[in-house]
Amino acid sequence: IVGIEMRKSREILIIILVILIPMLHEFGHLLGFVIDGVPATISYGMTISDRITFLGVLGGTFFNVILSIICIILIYMDSKRSKLWGTIGLASIISRLFNCIIIFFIGIGFNTTILENNDEGQLAILMGTNVTFQYIVFIGIYAALTLVIIKLIGDNKLIRKLNFRLIGYNLILTLYLIFN
Numbered sequence: 001i002v003g004i005e006m007r008k009s010r011e012i013l014i015i016i017l018v019i020l021i022p023m024l025h026e027f028g029h030l031l032g033f034v035i036d037g038v039p040a041t042i043s044y045g046m047t048i049s050d051r052i053t054f055l056g057v058l059g060g061t062f063f064n065v066i067l068s069i070i071c072i073i074l075i076y077m078d079s080k081r082s083k084l085w086g087t088i089g090l091a092s093i094i095s096r097l098f099n100c101i102i103i104f105f106i107g108i109g110f111n112t113t114i115l116e117n118n119d120e121g122q123l124a125i126l127m128g129t130n131v132t133f134q135y136i137v138f139i140g141i142y143a144a145l146t147l148v149i150i151k152l153i154g155d156n157k158l159i160r161k162l163n164f165r166l167i168g169y170n171l172i173l174t175l176y177l178i179f180n
Contacts, residue, residue: 017091024067025060025095029119032059057122061096061138068093068145075152086153090146097142104135 022045029047032055033040040049040056049056071089075082100120107115115121115131124134 017088021064021091021095025063028059028061028063029056030059032056032062035059052122052126054123054126057119057126061119061123064092064096065141065145068149072145072148072152075149082153086149089149093142093145093149097139097146100135100139100142104139107135108132 023042026042026045026047030040030042033047033049033053036053036055038049038051038053038056040047042048047056047060068089071085071092074085075089078085100118103114103118107113107121112131115135116125120135120138121131124131127134
């Protein structure tokens with residue numbers, strides 16, 4: 001009975017993380033805009049502001065990367081809860097990884113303007129770098145963090161379930177935001 005309850009509580013945690021991570025990502029954007037002194041509003045899946053600022057755009061991406069790095073550190077420091085920290089870290093970074101991959105391939109294949117409208121593309125424009133190169137760099141960073149976490153916690157059913165749910169959820173959310 002204890003094993004069943006543990007599995008159910010982990011699955012509930014996965015569902016909460018899958019729903020909560022995009023909102024926390026947007027909160028990162030909002031915080032960046034606040035630091036830049038630019039008013040912004042937050043909704044599920046997007047932060048709206050009159051001006052695009054570096055910290056405003058970076059805030060969401062920075063949140064996902066930092067949360068994953070913190071989780072990697074916690075996996076080392078708290079081996080008893082390594083699967084919990086790994087789950088949180090993966091939920092955070094996989095959401096960015098698949099968002100970027102989906103947008104990258106849609107942008108390269110059909111409409112390059114889509115690349116410029118996402119966080120990584122806006123950062124490239126603000127930094128004066130090539131948008132395609134910027135995506136490749138960020139996809140590399142997100143993939144590296146994903147692989148580190150998977151390597152640290154090993155292969156297990158929970159991680160496979162998390163990956164499939166995150167991929168599906170991010171595919172739906174990304175396509176909705178692109179075409180809405």
